[in-house]
Amino acid sequence: MSSFFKLDNLVMQFGGLTAVNGFSLELRPGELVGLIGPNGAGKTTVFNMITGVYPPTSGTIHWLGQDLTGMPLHRITARGIARTFQNIRLFTDMSVLENVMVSFHQKIRAGFWSAMLGLPAYVREDQRIHREAMDYLQELGLAHVAEEKAGSLPYGRQRRLEIARALATQPKVLLLDEPAAGMNPQETMELANLVRELRDRHELTIFLIEHDMKFVMGLVERIKVLDYGTTIAEGTPAEIQGNPEVIKAYLGAPKHA
Amino acid sequence: MTATILLQQLINGISLGSLYGLVAIGYTMVYGILRLINFAHGDLLMVASYAAIYGVALFSLPWFVSFPLAIAFTGCMGIVLDRGAYKPLRDAPRISLLISAIGASFLLENMALVVIGGIPKGFPRPAMFAKVIDVLGLRIQVLTIYIPILTLIFLAGLLYIIYRTRVGKAMRAASVDFETTRLMGINVDRIIAITFLIGSSLAAAGGIMWALKYPQVNPFMGVIPGLKAFIAAVLGGIGNIVGAVIGGFLLGLGEIMIVALIPELSQYRDAFSFVILILVLLFRPTGIMGEPITDKT
Amino acid sequence: MAKSQRHLLLNLAGILLVFLVLLLFERHGSLYQVRILNNMAIFITLAVSYNLVNGICGLLHLGPNAFITIGAYTSALLTMTANEKMMNFIIEPLIWPLSVVHAPFVLSLLAGGLLASLFAFLISFPVLRVRGDYLAIVTLGFGEVVRVLCNAFQSVTNGPLGLKGLSPYTNLWWTWGVAIFTIAVTTKLVNSSYGRAMKAIREDETAARAMGIDPFKHLLLAFLVSAFFSGVAGGLLAHLITTISPTLFTFFFTFNLLIIIVVGGLGSTTGAVLGAALFAWGGEALRVVESPIDLGFLRIPGIPGMRMVIFSIILMGVIIFARRGMMGRSEFSWDALWARLHRPAR
Numbered sequence: 001m002s003s004f005f006k007l008d009n010l011v012m013q014f015g016g017l018t019a020v021n022g023f024s025l026e027l028r029p030g031e032l033v034g035l036i037g038p039n040g041a042g043k044t045t046v047f048n049m050i051t052g053v054y055p056p057t058s059g060t061i062h063w064l065g066q067d068l069t070g071m072p073l074h075r076i077t078a079r080g081i082a083r084t085f086q087n088i089r090l091f092t093d094m095s096v097l098e099n100v101m102v103s104f105h106q107k108i109r110a111g112f113w114s115a116m117l118g119l120p121a122y123v124r125e126d127q128r129i130h131r132e133a134m135d136y137l138q139e140l141g142l143a144h145v146a147e148e149k150a151g152s153l154p155y156g157r158q159r160r161l162e163i164a165r166a167l168a169t170q171p172k173v174l175l176l177d178e179p180a181a182g183m184n185p186q187e188t189m190e191l192a193n194l195v196r197e198l199r200d201r202h203e204l205t206i207f208l209i210e211h212d213m214k215f216v217m218g219l220v221e222r223i224k225v226l227d228y229g230t231t232i233a234e235g236t237p238a239e240i241q242g243n244p245e246v247i248k249a250y251l252g253a254p255k256h257a
Numbered sequence: 258m259t260a261t262i263l264l265q266q267l268i269n270g271i272s273l274g275s276l277y278g279l280v281a282i283g284y285t286m287v288y289g290i291l292r293l294i295n296f297a298h299g300d301l302l303m304v305a306s307y308a309a310i311y312g313v314a315l316f317s318l319p320w321f322v323s324f325p326l327a328i329a330f331t332g333c334m335g336i337v338l339d340r341g342a343y344k345p346l347r348d349a350p351r352i353s354l355l356i357s358a359i360g361a362s363f364l365l366e367n368m369a370l371v372v373i374g375g376i377p378k379g380f381p382r383p384a385m386f387a388k389v390i391d392v393l394g395l396r397i398q399v400l401t402i403y404i405p406i407l408t409l410i411f412l413a414g415l416l417y418i419i420y421r422t423r424v425g426k427a428m429r430a431a432s433v434d435f436e437t438t439r440l441m442g443i444n445v446d447r448i449i450a451i452t453f454l455i456g457s458s459l460a461a462a463g464g465i466m467w468a469l470k471y472p473q474v475n476p477f478m479g480v481i482p483g484l485k486a487f488i489a490a491v492l493g494g495i496g497n498i499v500g501a502v503i504g505g506f507l508l509g510l511g512e513i514m515i516v517a518l519i520p521e522l523s524q525y526r527d528a529f530s531f532v533i534l535i536l537v538l539l540f541r542p543t544g545i546m547g548e549p550i551t552d553k554t
Numbered sequence: 555m556a557k558s559q560r561h562l563l564l565n566l567a568g569i570l571l572v573f574l575v576l577l578l579f580e581r582h583g584s585l586y587q588v589r590i591l592n593n594m595a596i597f598i599t600l601a602v603s604y605n606l607v608n609g610i611c612g613l614l615h616l617g618p619n620a621f622i623t624i625g626a627y628t629s630a631l632l633t634m635t636a637n638e639k640m641m642n643f644i645i646e647p648l649i650w651p652l653s654v655v656h657a658p659f660v661l662s663l664l665a666g667g668l669l670a671s672l673f674a675f676l677i678s679f680p681v682l683r684v685r686g687d688y689l690a691i692v693t694l695g696f697g698e699v700v701r702v703l704c705n706a707f708q709s710v711t712n713g714p715l716g717l718k719g720l721s722p723y724t725n726l727w728w729t730w731g732v733a734i735f736t737i738a739v740t741t742k743l744v745n746s747s748y749g750r751a752m753k754a755i756r757e758d759e760t761a762a763r764a765m766g767i768d769p770f771k772h773l774l775l776a777f778l779v780s781a782f783f784s785g786v787a788g789g790l791l792a793h794l795i796t797t798i799s800p801t802l803f804t805f806f807f808t809f810n811l812l813i814i815i816v817v818g819g820l821g822s823t824t825g826a827v828l829g830a831a832l833f834a835w836g837g838e839a840l841r842v843v844e845s846p847i848d849l850g851f852l853r854i855p856g857i858p859g860m861r862m863v864i865f866s867i868i869l870m871g872v873i874i875f876a877r878r879g880m881m882g883r884s885e886f887s888w889d890a891l892w893a894r895l896h897r898p899a900r
Contacts, residue, residue: 051764074764075768077765077766083764090758090761091754091761093753093757094753094754098750101750102750102762102767105748105751105765106767107766108747112748115743115747122746129747166765294687342870346873351686352614353877356816357869359869360866360867361866361870363862363866363869367862371860371863374858375859484694491688524706527702528699528702531696531699532699534691534695538684
């Protein structure tokens with residue numbers, strides 16, 4: 001098929017309110033693309049449509065030649081698109097390690113009965129899952145807190161755990177929803193490096209929402225700007241920085257302040 | 258079946274349905290503001306009925322004093338219920354709140370059993386309600402006609418409060434978002450208390466009318482009407498007050514008419530409403546008048 | 555010795571100890587003590603399987619009484635002889651082939667469990683489409699519908715008269731055997747990858763789905779397993795009390811189970827076991843408050859309902875002031891016991 005990942009004219013209406021009005025985007029393999037815009041511009045809604053949290057009112061989502069439009073969330077994940085959440089949604093009462101192990105469950109080969117009878121096939125698989133989950137934690141610098149409750153982690157580590165958990169579903173496309181929110185400049189810088197590394201190491205295509213302009217500008221290759229549900233600009237970071245529309249959306253409109 | 262009997266059953270259905278509707282309003286109001294099924298709501302019917310009995314029997318009050326007092330007492334009980342069982346759990350997981358509600362319901366029922374005993378008590382029925390009149394060749398108890406009329410009067414009063422007064426405005430605001438309502442300087446706890454007061458008073462009125470209609474009062478009398486009223490609220494679209502009354506009418510009518518048309522089904526009468534509930538949840542979870550169910554965060 | 559082998563050995567030793575205690579009571583215990591022990595094991599089975607849905611998956615399911623009813627009736631109708639059935643069904647005869655089939659106790663229990671699971675499967679489509687308060691009401695509704703059907707289908711259930719004179723097959727070995735089996739299976743499930751998925755759904759359903767987990771599939775799984783053991787326990791109960799009728803399995807029964815798992819700690823199998831044991835013992839002890847007390851010079855009449863008042867207050871007290879119950883979500887483990895035993899020494 002011609003397109004890798006293609007969003008075509010996505011529209012989302014809630015009652016009378018149009019949250020997103022005609023969002024289109026094509027991602028190329030290995031790209032790092034950012035989505036920015038003022039509060040309430042509809043950025044998270046775009047993510048929610050892609051991942052099937054709610055189906056778009058109109059428009060289509062194509063992925064490796066398949067139509068994903070309206071497919072439920074868990075099946076979309078199974079097809080290789082994973083995400084994190086803006087308002088961290090960990091399994092707070094489970095351990096850090098278990099949080100990551102959950103992500104392997106969708107691909108488990110041993111069936112229910114084999115798990116219940118403790119057959120060697122299941123035991124081996126569970127050990128493998130344990131090992132690989134630890135590898136992801138290692139990669140994100142969380143191995144030493146593997147046995148702690150996810151809810152007891154400090155904020156920055158919770159954000160990393162969200163990424164570890166999404167990575168463990170072994171996606172081809174990773175959607176990050178404000179990964180740097182609430183981090184200090186030092187942490188933000190580390191995160192930017194991490195995102196780049198992860199992309200290279202896991203051959204990911206990353207599409208991220210971010211509020212922190214500096215973070216996005218230094219990280220991504222291409223940016224889309226959303227305001228009031230409409231795409232107002234698109235281009236390289238340098239192009240966006242000089243775009244008067246964008247500046248107006250961020251600074252010029254007092255209602256966003 | 259003759260037209261007369263059909264008409265008779267129609268009137269019975271409307272009468273029963275308006276009782277369901279009256280009780281359903283309380284469910285819908287509390288659900289609208291707390292997103293909680295107040296399991297103990299049905300038991301307030303029982304509380305009101307006993308209160309009315311004691312007013313008449315123990316304090317020898319005339320009914321027109323005892324009944325309003327019983328309604329006021331039950332309204333206050335509603336506030337106590339909220340303060341005791343629900344307010345401590347405002348920030349707790351939903352499942353805790355619901356379990357507390359179930360506990361409160363059992364507590365009320367069994368307290369009544371302990372204090373009053375399980376033997377049904379007769380309800381004092383003022384002669385003016387028991388009178389039977391002839392209308393178009395039908396013999397109808399006047400109570401059967403009073404019930405829907407009173408229900409509509411209560412509904413009109415309630416709608417006035419909700420759409421024309423400041424308190425009503427605050428209630429509507431609170432049902433959308435607690436935090437914002439609080440930021441606007443409104444005391445949310447007070448608004449919740451008022452919601453319980455109104456909802457419980459209406460349940461009390463329903464309970465007293467129920468007891469006038471079926472004058473046997475026992476500690477568990479509120480369970481079945483409570484469940485059915487809840488179903489009426491879902492049928493009408495939970496959170497919607499007019500919907501609750503319409504749902505009540507439909508459920509009451511449906512129940513009576515099914516039994517009237519197919520007498521073999523009479524032993525399944527109590528299962529009928531649950532079948533309705535399941536059908537509504539399957540095919541139109543928002544009910545007849547409801548807006549989409551949203552999670553209040 | 556590897557850790558897992560050591561734990562297996564300790565578990566086996568624990569089970570052996572339980573059976574020694576049972577043997578002691580069977581030989582020397584009073585009827586009253588044996589009855590409490592039987593009730594205890596049945597409540598453990600019920601509470602552990604109920605907790606799987608309510609505590610592990612986080613759904614407020616209020617209809618386990620439906621599963622118990624189905625298990626009890628199925629099992630009873632299978633163990634009764636044709637003659638016993640004829641004597642019971644005096645108003646309307648039992649329909650063929652139920653009137654002639656007959657099965658040994660163990661098969662009747664299995665059938666009871668399987669039928670309860672089948673029922674769970676059938677209702678799962680409406681039930682698992684909704685969540686929270688709605689799920690509570692729908693399951694409560696199904697519990698009621700089953701009771702109404704039991705009353706109405708005289709030619710299958712003998713209606714309100716119920717079934718009398720069942721053979722008292724249930725004994726300590728059956729009840730405790732089933733209880734231990736239920737605990738073992740549930741623990742295995744909860745600790746497996748499937749159990750992790752269930753807990754993830756409880757913690758945050760949207761996030762679990764974003765990790766590729768299909769909620770319906772896993773909640774259904776829990777529902778079926780839970781229904782199976784509830785059905786088996788229903789069969790045990792029927793052959794313990796030897797008389798069943800629709801009034802036995804009302805919402806009250808569910809309420810008791812809810813108290814058990816809330817007091818034990820929602821989400822903890824250990825808690826469900828402790829709660830059930832406490833309930834079976836405490837429930838009997840509390841009968842005192844409902845029976846007349848004769849002090850020789852003074853007679854205090856029994857107060858019906860007092861027990862339920864106390865139970866309701868306990869339930870609300872725990873949920874408001876000590877939401878995590880006895881165990882929270884933690885489980886018993888040999889390692890934890892070991893650590894605790896050795897801490898004072900250091």
